[in-house]
Amino acid sequence: MTGWLTLESWVTPEVFADSGALDEEALLVALGASRYADLVRDHREKFMDREDFVRIAARGFNALRLPVPWYVFGEEGPDCGPYVGCIEHVDRALDWAEEIGLNVVFALAINPGAPHEGDVMCRDLANMRLARDSALDVVYRLSKRYASRVGFFGIEIADDVVVQHRRGLTLTDGVPQHQLRNYYREAYELVRSAAGDDPVVIMPDGGFPAGFVNFMAQRHYRNVWVDAHMDHKDGKKIDVAGPSGVRRLVDARKRALKDAARTGMPVMVGKWSSALPLADAQMTPEGRIALERVYTSEQLEAYAACPAWFFNTWKTSGLLTSWDARVALSSFERGMIV
Numbered sequence: 001m002t003g004w005l006t007l008e009s010w011v012t013p014e015v016f017a018d019s020g021a022l023d024e025e026a027l028l029v030a031l032g033a034s035r036y037a038d039l040v041r042d043h044r045e046k047f048m049d050r051e052d053f054v055r056i057a058a059r060g061f062n063a064l065r066l067p068v069p070w071y072v073f074g075e076e077g078p079d080c081g082p083y084v085g086c087i088e089h090v091d092r093a094l095d096w097a098e099e100i101g102l103n104v105v106f107a108l109a110i111n112p113g114a115p116h117e118g119d120v121m122c123r124d125l126a127n128m129r130l131a132r133d134s135a136l137d138v139v140y141r142l143s144k145r146y147a148s149r150v151g152f153f154g155i156e157i158a159d160d161v162v163v164q165h166r167r168g169l170t171l172t173d174g175v176p177q178h179q180l181r182n183y184y185r186e187a188y189e190l191v192r193s194a195a196g197d198d199p200v201v202i203m204p205d206g207g208f209p210a211g212f213v214n215f216m217a218q219r220h221y222r223n224v225w226v227d228a229h230m231d232h233k234d235g236k237k238i239d240v241a242g243p244s245g246v247r248r249l250v251d252a253r254k255r256a257l258k259d260a261a262r263t264g265m266p267v268m269v270g271k272w273s274s275a276l277p278l279a280d281a282q283m284t285p286e287g288r289i290a291l292e293r294v295y296t297s298e299q300l301e302a303y304a305a306c307p308a309w310f311f312n313t314w315k316t317s318g319l320l321t322s323w324d325a326r327v328a329l330s331s332f333e334r335g336m337i338v
Contacts, residue, residue, distance in 0.1 A: 001066045002313035004048045005086045006109045007040070012317045014046055015043055024083075033082040040084045048315075053096040056314060059329065063103035063153060065270060065310040066093060070110050070138055077141065080132035090142075090321065094151050103153035105202065105308070107270070110135055112183070113162035113175030113206070132183060140190040147195035154200030156227060156270065157187040163206035177211035188221065197222045202268060204229065209260040216265065227270040228260040230299070233310055246291060249277070250298040270308035272299055274329075275322035292322055293331065300332070 003011025007024045016022065019030035028036045042318045056064060071077065075083020090106075097104045139157055145153035166175035184203045191201050204227040205212055230253055260267040274296040276288070283291070303309040311325040321327050 001048070001064055003316065004066075005044065005072070005089060006067050006069045007043065008313075010316070010320070010323070011313060012043065012047065014038065014317060017130070028082060028122075034080065037084050043088050044086060047317075048093075050096045050099075053093075053100050053313060055101060055326070057100045057102055059325075061102070063308060063310075064097065064314070065105045065107055065156070066090070067109040067159060068142065070135060072138065073141060078137055087145075094146060094149055096149040098149065102151065104151050105154045105156060105310075106146075106152075107156040107159050107202075108135065108139060108142075109159050111160045111162065112158055112180060113164065113173070114160060115162075115173075116125070118199060136186055136190055139187045140194050143191045143194035143199065147199075152195070152199060154202055154223070154225075155191060156202035156204065156206055157184060157191075160229070161206035163208045163211065165208055174206070177208070180206070184216070185316055188216065188224065192222075199223065202227050202270070204270065205260055205263070206226070209263050212263045212265075214264050223267055225268045225307065226260055226263050227268045228256055228266045230256065230272040230303075231275075232271050239311045243291065243294060244283045246276070246295045246298060249295065250302055253299065254302050256275065257306070261299060266307045269303050269306055271312045272303070272309060273312045273323050274299075289321065294329075296328060 002008055006014060007027065009016045009022050016027055019027050021027040021030045027039075031039065041207055053064075067088065068090060069083070071080035071083040071085055072090060073087050074080055074083075076087075077085065094104055096102075110153055135158075139155065143155060161180065162174040163180065164176050165172055187319065188201045191199060200223045202225045203212070203216075207229070209226065212226060257269075274292045276292055276295060311329065314322040316323050318324075319327050
């Protein structure tokens with residue numbers, strides 16, 4: 001469900017076309033608050049509707065992952081500035097999901113440790129006390145608001161985390177893992193105090209699961225999953241030319257899942273796609289489509305043992321063949337997805 005409540009230029013490039021912007025923050029600056037607000041409201045009303053949810057269920061999916069911006073509550077939440085809240089759309093999405101029999105996992109669209117790209121709340125969540133408190137406030141409010149709802153399956157308390165790690169004698173940019181763990185613990189306790197033990201609390205590993213081994217796996221913690229994103233993980237390190245390259249790529253995905261499982265928590269795949277990381281200049285478009293179908297099939301098999309996996313997004317306005325679930329999964333039998 002990427003690109004609906006939070007704007008993404010690759011999902012709906014036409015929204016950004018006249019501004020020259022590539023992210024929501026730059027779009028706001030380019031258009032001004034009034035034009036930006038009108039555009040966002042129009043996009044949210046038109047991009048997704050109940051029929052999309054019907055089609056998601058008909059395709060064989062039983063759940064969806066819904067990224068929710070930190071300014072979801074608008075003026076009723078933490079300081080949202082000129083950004084436009086969307087809690088009414090979240091309410092509507094959950095209504096549709098429950099009517100159709102879908103579960104919803106909310107994902108708080110903040111990126112601890114990431115560069116300042118469209119995430120004005122925090123460049124480094126753990127080091128910014130005010131931003132951290134605001135994020136925790138949103139986690140608590142969402143959990144409390146939907147605590148009694150049947151369709152509320154769980155909440156992911158961050159999205160694309162960038163974890164600091166040692167590379168040779170230097171430390172990379174990102175959020176220190178011990179600070180990220182502290183944030184995860186606080187968010188977990190808030191979800192439990194607001195909604196009880198039933199909702200699953202999900203934590204992205206940022207590509208470095210070793211720092212979460214036995215973290216929150218003790219008996220004191222309940223219904224905690226780790227999220228291992230698989231969209232282009234390790235792709236730049238692997239020669240993906242031909243079927244043997246696809247096999248190497250899928251084997252790398254399996255190793256990543258195995259590493260994540262060492263945390264002692266169930267492993268969810270929060271993002272994956274059919275896109276091969278690198279293009280083969282000698283391959284025809286038809287050959288690439290065929291190879292990506294093999295890649296998709298192999299990934300479906302690899303993720304089958306996970307408690308949940310989510311294709312990166314349901315729809316793109318340009319029908320991107322590798323990133324739009326309607327297109328990428330269209331030729332697969334329903335039984336392979338169920």
